[in-house]
Amino acid sequence: MRWRRRGHCDVIKIPHCLESITVRTGLIVDSIQCSYLDQEGTLHTTDRWGGPGGFEHVTIKLGAGTSLKRMSGTYAPFSDDETVVITSLTFGTSDNVKYGPLGAGGGVTFDIHLNEASIVGFFVRAGWFIDAIGVYVRR
Numbered sequence: 001m002r003w004r005r006r007g008h009c010d011v012i013k014i015p016h017c018l019e020s021i022t023v024r025t026g027l028i029v030d031s032i033q034c035s036y037l038d039q040e041g042t043l044h045t046t047d048r049w050g051g052p053g054g055f056e057h058v059t060i061k062l063g064a065g066t067s068l069k070r071m072s073g074t075y076a077p078f079s080d081d082e083t084v085v086i087t088s089l090t091f092g093t094s095d096n097v098k099y100g101p102l103g104a105g106g107g108v109t110f111d112i113h114l115n116e117a118s119i120v121g122f123f124v125r126a127g128w129f130i131d132a133i134g135v136y137v138r139r
Contacts, residue, residue: 013044015038020062021034031129053129069094070119075108076107084132
């Protein structure tokens with residue numbers, strides 16, 4: 001398999017409100033894509049960050065008054081080259097709906113749990129898979 005060079009993927013405008021998240025998974029998290037409103041209320045949809053593998057596991061649509069309050073997951077080395085990748089993601093909303101785990105999991109766990117704020121966007125490092133993921137937060 002030929003590996004695509006890993007790069008940083010980010011939003012083009014500062015996110016204000018998350019609208020939807022689409023995750024593709026197989027054994028690991030292959031890609032993520034999201035739609036968000038910027039501070040002026042303009043809708044943006046990111047490119048699909050990551051590779052074409054896996055299958056569209058879920059599209060999470062956040063309705064009016066619903067926000068993303070939690071993202072947890074796992075990461076571990078993948079294959080013999082010891083590239084660390086995100087092996088699973090789980091999302092939780094303000095109305096206590098849980099999506100995931102998406103991906104087979106395994107490895108080290110991480111958890112972002114917000115009480116007084118919400119996750120409004122993402123940035124990642126990706127090649128064929130998601131290597132690292134971070135969040136934008138709004139109070």
